[in-house]
Amino acid sequence: MGKTVLMQGNEACVEGAIAAGMRFYAGYPITPSTEIAEASAVRLPQVSGKFIQMEDEIASIACAIGASTTGVKAMTATSGPGFSLKQENLGYACLAEIPLVVVDVQRSGPSTGLPTSPSQGDVMMARWGTHGDHPMIALSPSSVKETYELAVRCFNLSEKYRTPVIFLMDEIVGHLREGIEIPESVEVINRPEPEAYHAKDLAYHIAEGELVPKMAPFGKGERYNITGLLHDASGFPTNNNQIAGELVTRLMKKIEANYEDIVQVEEAHLEDAEVAIYCFGGTARAAATAMEEARKKGIKCGMFRPITIWPFAERELLPVTRKVKRIVVAEHNYGQMVHEVRRVAGDHCEVKFVGKVDGTVITPQEILQKIEEA
Amino acid sequence: MAKELIINTAWCKGCGICAAFCPKGHLEVKNEKVREKEGTDCILCGTCELRCPDYAIYVQEKKEA
Amino acid sequence: MAAVDMTGVRKKDANVSDLVFKYMRPEHLPHIWCPGCGNGIIMRDVAQAIENLKIDRNNLVVVSGIGCSSRAAGYFDCSTIHTTHGRAIAFATGIKVARPELEVIVITGDGDASAIGGNHLIHAARRNIGLTVIVMNNSIYGMTGGQYSPTTPTGDYGTTAPYGNIDRPFDVALLAAGAGATYAAHATVYHVPQAIKLIQDGIAHKGFSIIEVADVCPTYYGRKNKKGSAVDMMRNQKENFVTAAQAHRTCRSRKPGKRP
CATH class of the missing domain: 3.40.50.970 (Thiamin diphosphate (ThDP)-binding fold, Pyr/PP domains)
Incomplete structure (x- = not known):
């Protein structure tokens, strides 16, 4: 302990x-x-x-x-x-x-x-x-x-x-x-590094079936180039459109293909829910109280909280939008993630928004009001 | 050790800096490439190498073939 | 020319000097700069200084920003990083603080170092962090086609100064010295042995060092200001640049046109 x-x-x-x-x-x-x-x-x-x-x-x-x-x-x-x-x-x-x-x-x-x-x-x-x-x-x-x-x-x-x-x-x-x-130990992952160090020019080489390059740290003897220009496997700038396209695509795929590993959500009381609150970060604290209050009033309310904000937790949210009648998006702004939620929900459920831009926090009562709204 | 003047025509961009500052007037630019003039001698001083922006001319010890 | 095979072993043929083969990446040469551009000369000065100091390339990092000067980093055969505009010194600070045993050289330009990156320059000088900053000062923004920079002399022309530059120029080395740089020097692309020595001393110096090299840009600065060819611009350096000691004397005698 x-x-x-x-x-x-x-x-x-x-x-x-x-x-x-x-x-x-x-x-x-x-x-x-x-x-x-x-x-x-x-x-x-x-x-x-x-x-x-x-x-x-x-x-x-x-x-x-x-x-x-x-x-x-x-x-x-x-x-x-x-x-x-x-x-x-x-x-x-x-x-x-x-x-x-x-x-x-x-x-x-x-x-x-x-x-x-x-x-x-x-x-x-x-x-x-x-x-x-x-x-x-x-x-x-x-x-x-x-x-x-x-x-x-x-x-x-x-x-x-x-x-x-x-x-x-x-x-x-x-x-x-x-x-x-404070836990005594935590799981720690270190960046992939090359199996052996020897001066070579292909720092951004991607092994078959992998998406992440194994680059050596500077100063370990692999004298390669890093640039903000689109580059080839050697790390040098390229104007080759095919290589440029492949690079940007791989960067996107690197995250897309590992969605399951990256995306985490917390779900509460969604089994029987008719209304779900979509919330994240500090706002989730008010949302949890609102959910409890709603349940006390007999409203079957649940909560969907993305812990990973990006990539958007679309795969987890989709079944929720097909199950509940209403999603109340509570976020501390004028409405940003609500557009993503609406995109996923389509016509399958109603999406209501509660936000704030005056510097005060969103209260449980404000969320509850949207849950109860006819 | 014997030295020699080497010109890498492929890298020469014909700016003429080497020719302008060669103390013996031994170099000239023709058709946008540097070359050695006839009738003058290179003294292997390496001034051209110091100021060539393109590493296209240099003086080096002769290597065995 | 040299080629690199898949294992990264570089093959040398007869047309590369030993110095260039040892410290640069000949497979990426000839470089992208215009005919007569002084950047290549400065790059060779740096290579010669590294050779003279016998620095292990595996412990050397060359950092650059954006602009004509920034392409220099990629031509060196060591750890090289071509960063964002103006930020090379900030990236280099991270590298040097994280791994003080590495030799870190920043190659930057007048715009990169003293306009968009001016804040990083003065603060690195103030911290006296062990970086060597080489400024390729061509008095113009070359990569974008000839706009006036913070080192364009008053009255000179650029594409954005069609009626002449109304601003006063920076002396970048003096600027850094004023901010606390413990080594600051001026050099030119014409005076090669002196430049090599100044760069060498700058790298060997413990603490922040800056070597501002007066460059020639015949394509933009030269053409816009009727300075003639690259050769003419270098002759101008030969005739008008003086040593710091001479400058001190000319200053008192008010001889016009001479620069330290």
Whole structure:
């Protein structure tokens, strides 16, 4: 049994990351994610890791990617305005296939918005923020305990698939304090590396039946090239349209083909449900209360909570939309994921939306109202 | 050790920098490629190699065939 | 030319110099730069400096950003990373902090280093982190076709300065020195032995070092400003660049047109 401690979500993120092997953090202060930088600054030197506060948000992600090329597990954390700034290099890490965890503790936007108020307004930015076609994995926790667990999972997925993973937290969970039991050990996955080191030029060679390249860390004797240009198996830029198309397709397939491994959802009381609440992150806490209240009133209400936000949990959601009469989408924004839910639901069930853009949290009563609405 | 001047015509882009700064005026550009002039001697100083942006001309020890 | 087979073993034929064969990737040469572009000269200067210092290529990382200069990274036979515009120094900082035993050289341009990447340049200089930054300063944005950059002299022309540049230029090396760089030097593509020595000393220097190399861009900067051919532009360097000590004297005698 591990020890039980009282911890803030942002601190749990750092503890989970360190348990997963994070040994490098580059960041820039921004509310409400700053405690992640502060905790990393305290904790990393204690585990022979490195912490650096960079001159801006762009430098922070660039620095973390640079560290990751040497084989070190790296993370950067930010909030909406900083997440906007990081988008170009996020796409770089996708294309160059460099593992990286980017934490976004969402706050109210747009622009500087309401810096200390919660929001879930970055959901679509997490998926589509960087330019061009690219895959994306994003996880969203709804408790401090889950923040710890998912921080570990973010690193594992990032390493396994050599892709950046977004840890889409929100101010509710980031600043929440709960007692959590720190496990004595966690499952840790390390990035695929070549079987043997010898100078060769095919760093991005993909073995038969595989989708992830086995690149060596910089400094191990494999003198290869990394670029943000579309490249061939040697890592050199190419204008060959076939190779370019194959590369982007493989990047997408790398995530699509591993949907089962990546996507996690939590379902509650869906067996007999006539109404389901679709929620994620901090909002799921109000949704759980709303569900209980509805059940007390005799409404057969269930809950569907994607833990993996991206890829969209379509396969799990589909049967729910065919079973219930109504889905109430509760998300802390003007309506982002609700469009995805509507797309999957089609005409099979009614989709209602409850959101907020004034910086206050969504209450159980507001969700309940939509459940009961005629 | 005997040295020789080597020209890699395939890499030469004909900029003329080597010819302009050759202290013996031994090089010239014809049809956008560098070549050695008739009637002058190369002193194997390597000035051309230092300033060739394309690594198309250099002085190196003679290798046994 | 050399070719690489599937096992990565490079075969050398007679037309590559030992230096180029050892430190570059001849299978990717000739490079993409225009005839007369000074970038190739600077790349060779760097290779010669690495050779002189006997640096193991397996411990060497060359980092670049975006622009004409950025293509240099891929031609070196070591760990190379071609990053995003302006961010090379930030990427390099991550590499150096994570693995201090690696030798990290950044190759950048005037726009990459002092416009979009200016913030990273001054902060890396301030931190005095052990990077060597080589600035290929051609006074113009070449890759995009000749727009004025932060080092375009006042009054000179670019496609976005059709009536002459109204801004004052940066002295990139002095800028870095002002921000705390513990080694800053000016070099030119004409004065090759001096440039090699300055780069070599910069790499050997413990702490942040920057070598700003005055480059020639005959295609865009040269043509826009009637500077003549690459040869004319190099002659201009030969005649008008002076040593720092000479510059100190000319400064006092106010001799016009001379640059350190």
